[in-house]
Amino acid sequence: MFNILKARLVQGYRTGKFPHQPPVLPERFLGRPVIDGSKCSAEISSQLSEMCPADAISGCGNDLQLDLGKCIFCGKCQEISCGGITFSKEHAVAALTRENLICNTANSRNYTPEEQVRCAITRLCGKSLKIREVSAGGCAACELDFNVLNTLAWDMGRFGIQVVASPRHADCILVTGPVSENMALALQKSFDAVPDPAFVIACGACAISGGIYAESPETRGGVCGMFTPDLYIPGCPPHPTMILEGLLRLMGKRFLQKKA
């Protein structure tokens, strides 16, 4: 008993400062890419789209674009693009619409994350969001990095976000994985059990587009063929900061950031 109380004192208060302060991210972290198509010749552009393991890069010149919904953040394009694609440390990568996951030269300048407008989600879930997570063919990394938001390091409960056991208690389902054929039925049933209006969050490249598994006949290439997500969180897997930032933006929550 005394040991437990003592432990509480020794271990201290350890919840991170994000989102009240900018997130602490590692030096080599890859965040939202910045595209400058003018730096890539047609030859380099075609090399880029050919070498991208996720087939996320297309176009050339000012039309060069990178689809964050497919990107696995391996950073290979950065090495050969002569500055045409550089990964920034921007963690606000989540998008509310699929189109906003496309990074190109135009939207790389002065990027500001898409703001949630007043809608059913903010009205119903602006203060509390109950999530039922469904893993559908994922490699467990997205699941694990979503799960850490429950630990005291992130404590997403303080924003009213909670993981619930039954879809009947949930406002939304958060899907990870490319939706394996063997999970499609269970995913559909889980979604059907969520009371209306049931929202959908696609977490990770696999859930958004199938990622590198898009072409496997054993998967459905992500959730988009089954539902239209209300939030897309790119990454492979997304860093917990990216997930939390996306969830808060979905709920229409705003935080004044103090300087770290």
Place this chain on the structure above:
Amino acid sequence: MNNTFLKIKNATAAPLASVPLVSFAEFRDAVKQAVQEHSMRVASFFAMPEENGDHRMTVVLCGDNTDLLYLLSFRAGRRYPALTADMPQFHWFEREIAEQYGIVPENHPWLKPIRFHRTLDNAPDAWGRTDAPTAGVTDYFRMQGTAAHEVAVGPVHAGVIEPGHFRFQCMGENVYSLEIELGYQHRGIEKMLLGGPDKKTQHFMETAAGDTTVASATTYARIMEALCGCTVPGRAQAIRALALELERIANHTGDCGALAGDVAFLPTASYCGRIRGEYLNMTAEICGNRFGRNLVIPGGVQFDIPQTMSEKLLAWLDRIRPELFHALDLFFDTPSVLDRFENTGTVSKEDARAIGLVGVAGRACGLGMDTRQSHPDGGYQLRPIQPLRPANALTGDVLSRAAVRYGEIRHSERYVRDWLKALPEGDVCTELASTPAPDMIAVAITEAWRGELCHTAVTDKNGKFRRYKIVDPSFHNWFGLALALRGQQISDFPICNKSFNLSYCGHDL
């Protein structure tokens, strides 16, 4: 038996033709002798289609007393007598082969699909199914009687966890039998690897089991290095080994926290949940990703650890160490926790050996195996890992599995520190000498945090993958969890499950 097998070192390649192709009877007798008399275990057993429509069946055996891997093949038609009858270790492998290639092991005691997909080469289905298989739809043991009842759980579970289907046959609270049906995470990795390596191969490996990325990428890299001929710089090998140990510490810490959570001992659950993140963040410090993605590639590693980073990581380890052991000791010193763990979910040493348990679960039953010692490779050759001192009285229960994790955390933490203090000089990456050699077989085994991870690659005449077999440690161990539940209360399932903490996606591929 010694002359029957081809014997090769870990992470080396040999011409496929050098693997003896013997008759089934000779194969069975040689393998039986090795398994029963020399305590070897089946690291991998797989089928590979041949041009004439037959299949070449190859086994890879691994033992604690030799640093060699034993390979042997026989040729099978559509049916052959099941090996499981003599050697239960084969049961899951034979089910897998039946599902992948429609080859029926006759008199297999419980021949069911394990992943629910069509055959890889469009061969007729082993069960005569014509429609696409539906996951989970198969035969199950049923217990009958007025007080008997069945509990079915999954595929979707209550927590944030991967999908799988569990069926318990119970009398009151007591479980008589548990059957585990997986396959919900099946993405078809082995099929997509055929004809590789290509630009996606590296990433399939990294995501075969997302929490085992470093081990998986290292094993694949070793296969490629063996096939292409390449000497990996010492510095790269050291970085691989220390990243692998960081992966082990992070996962074991998370598991100890999860075990504490399942017996409602919240202090350790919450402290370990956070501390696990610290180790993941150390990996992210090295390569930018918390799971070690993009770190290990064939030829070396993509990120160096400069002196300043070594110092930073060492200071970081120093800071976290007391917090970690404080959280763990708290939990191992609490009688109410120990009471729940002791004598719960026991697997006997004999059973563990018979079904071929590996890794943490095997060591917790008193099996001394650790391929970092028996088959050292890469960084573990440059800096041999000290033998794990087994914790007292390993009886194969939940407490033993928790204690093994605790011991390994301590052990690995020291090993990471030793490397960080003295990284070899030099480059961290070198070019592969060529494309993979044709008509070769290469085997690599890595001690991942759950246990031994075995990759076997066979190349065709163009040096492309004709077969790439991944055996995740979970593949060996899922049946161990089913055994552990026999005679337990159903309410103890969560702690038994967490004490194994097996991978669904690593199994389903």
